[in-house]
Amino acid sequence: MRHFVVVGVLVILVAGLTYIGLDSLGLMPIAASAQAIPIDWMWNWQVVAISFLFSLIIVPMIYSMIVFRRRKGDTTDAEHIEGNTNLEIAWTVLPLFLVLTFAYMGAFSLGEMRRADPNAMIIKVSGQQWTWTFEYPETGVVSSELHLPLNRQVLLMMESKDVIHSFWVPEFRVKQDVVPGRITEYRITPSLVGTYMVRCAEICGTSHAYMESRVIVDDVAIFEAWMDEQAELAAIKTPEGMGKQLVTANGCLGCHSITSVSLATAPTWFGLYGAEVPLADGTTVISDDAYIAESILAPKAKEVAGYSPTIMPAFTLTDEEIAHIIAYIKTLK
Numbered sequence: 580m581r582h583f584v585v586v587g588v589l590v591i592l593v594a595g596l597t598y599i600g601l602d603s604l605g606l607m608p609i610a611a612s613a614q615a616i617p618i619d620w621m622w623n624w625q626v627v628a629i630s631f632l633f634s635l636i637i638v639p640m641i642y643s644m645i646v647f648r649r650r651k652g653d654t655t656d657a658e659h660i661e662g663n664t665n666l667e668i669a670w671t672v673l674p675l676f677l678v679l680t681f682a683y684m685g686a687f688s689l690g691e692m693r694r695a696d697p698n699a700m701i702i703k704v705s706g707q708q709w710t711w712t713f714e715y716p717e718t719g720v721v722s723s724e725l726h727l728p729l730n731r732q733v734l735l736m737m738e739s740k741d742v743i744h745s746f747w748v749p750e751f752r753v754k755q756d757v758v759p760g761r762i763t764e765y766r767i768t769p770s771l772v773g774t775y776m777v778r779c780a781e782i783c784g785t786s787h788a789y790m791e792s793r794v795i796v797d798d799v800a801i802f803e804a805w806m807d808e809q810a811e812l813a814a815i816k817t818p819e820g821m822g823k824q825l826v827t828a829n830g831c832l833g834c835h836s837i838t839s840v841s842l843a844t845a846p847t848w849f850g851l852y853g854a855e856v857p858l859a860d861g862t863t864v865i866s867d868d869a870y871i872a873e874s875i876l877a878p879k880a881k882e883v884a885g886y887s888p889t890i891m892p893a894f895t896l897t898d899e900e901i902a903h904i905i906a907y908i909k910t911l912k
């Protein structure tokens with residue numbers, strides 16, 4: 580009996596220490612959505628259960644190894660024990676009860692996360708190798724960054740243009756696949772102002788690792804100011820303005836930078852127009868209208884030195900659209 584008491588106390592002590600240790604590792608990024616609360620609550624109970632089960636196995640094992648080890652000169656056999664019905668009932672019923680509790684908690688928090696707010700703002704999300712595009716149907720604004728207002732539920736209607744992607748903002752906790760040919764939904768209520776990253780969580784090709792876009796949560800007033808500004812820009816129907824919208828809507832800016840610093844994936848467009856571009860075969864080409872048009876319609880035709888031509892998908896755009904994009908690229912210097 581004394582052994583049971585000692586082991587019991589040790590199990591509880593080690594379980595507590597394990598929990599404190601695991602908790603202090605900070606395994607979770609900060610929580611930035613209302614949906615994160617039930618998820619983190621469940622996660623916490625899971626860590627409690629893990630700590631307890633770990634202790635329940637490790638402590639009696641180590642205790643037995645030390646206290647019940649064979650003494651010097653002891654050659655007798657151990658006592659023969661056969662079956663223990665009470666113990667078997669206990670270790671069947673208790674885990675069953677625990678598993679059912681967790682199943683209930685899981686179902687409950689899934690319900691919490693899916694709770695639909697009739698005032699939710701709808702945003703269309705489209706994923707393609709290897710960029711994200713966001714469209715706000717209320718205003719017609721298209722953006723390569725996801726701007727969200729604080730404390731208002733948004734409903735993302737997500738679709739893929741090519742392969743299966745997965746929309747994941749770790750700080751929001753929820754993750755949802757983005758599948759070609761069907762629309763998947765993702766509800767979130769941002770609860771913390773900040774800048775986060777959406778990253779693709781479904782390996783989708785060579786540049787999967789770069790499939791990231793900024794997610795910006797702002798106070799409602801700042802969000803609305805941004806939206807007004809974007810709507811105003813979209814209303815300007817100059818060739819450059821339309822070119823800018825086209826490159827955003829087609830996800831070009833996920834790979835191409837418009838500043839003097841290139842992204843890892845593709846050459847920058849800054850200063851591209853009229854420049855002499857070094858090609859992989861050692862020759863150079865002057866970047867004029869024809870070259871830029873060819874680069875968009877048939878990216879494999881000329882390979883820019885230092886970059887892989889297999890990365891950029893071929894786009895089908897009209898001559899007029901190409902002309903707008905070229906007009907926009909001309910402004911980048």
Ligand SMILES: [Cu+2]
Pocket residue numbers: 706708709743744745779780781782783787790
């Ligand atoms: Cu992807």
